[in-house]
Amino acid sequence: MPHLVILYTANLDAPADQGGTDMSALCRRLADEMLVQRDEAGGNVFPPGGVRVLAYPAPHFAVADGGAAGRAAGVPGEYAFVYLHLRMARGRSAAVQQGVGRALEAVCKAHFASQLASRPIGVTLQIDEGPEVFDAKNSSLHPLFRKN
Template sequence: MPHLVILYSGNLDRDLDMTAVCRGLADAMNSVEDDDGKPVFPIGGTRGRDSPAPHFGGSDGGRAGPAAGESGDYGFMYFNLRMARGRSEATQQRVGEVVSAAARELLAPLKQARRVGLTFQIDVGAEVYDAKFGNLHDLFQKGAR
C-alpha cells in the first residue's frame, strides 16, 4: 500500500501521457512524510496504475459544450487512493493535499485543452484479507531508499 487507481474516459488518451501522470503521482505519494518526518508509505509498496474506459457516458451527453461554443467531447478521471489503516487523520489529510496538488499540476494542460470531470478520493477502509507476497520490498529493505 498505497495503491492509486485511476479510471478515466478513453477519449483522454490522445491528450495525456498517462505513464507520466502515474509516475508523477507515485512520486508525490513517496514524498509525503508523517508527523515524525518519516515517509508515510514504504517505497516498495507505492503503486499507481490507470484503466481507460473505452465506453463511457456522463454529464449531458455533450449538449452544453456546443451551445457554449465548445466541444461536447467531455472526459473524466476518477482517482482512488487506497491506503492501509493506522495513519493519523492529519497524515491522511496531508497525503490528500500533496497528491491532489500534484494531480492539479499534472492535469493543468488537460483542463486548458478540454472539459473534464476530476474526482479524487482516499479510501482507508477495513481490510478483510490482506496478503503481500511479492519480492519488491526486499530490494528496498536492503538499504536503498
C-alpha cells in the same frame, strides 16, 4: 498498499494537441509524490516497495449529457473524466491523510491544467482506508527497500 487506481475516459489517450494527456507521466508523478510524503515523525507515509499507481482507460463511457451543454456554450470536444482512488491501510493520522490528499491533488491540478482550461473535464480524487477483511501480501519488492 497503498494503491492508487486511476480510471479515465479513453479520449484522454489522444495526442496532447487533441485534448489528450500522458497518463504514464501522471502515474510516475503521483508515485514520486507518494514516495516523498512524510508522517509527523519524519518517516515514510508509504513503504517504497508498496507504492502502486495503475491507470485504466475506459473505452466505453458516458459522461454527463454527452456534450450538449458544452456545445451549447460554444465549447468544442467531448467530455472527459478522471477518477483517482487511493486505498491505504489504517494507521495514518487524519492530518497525514489530508496532507497526502492535498499533495496528490496538486499533482493532478498541475498535470491537467491545460485540459481544465481548454475542455470539459472532471477530475476526482478520493482516499479511503481499511478495515480489510482479508489482506494477503506476497512480494519480492519490499526487501529491495529494507536497510541492512
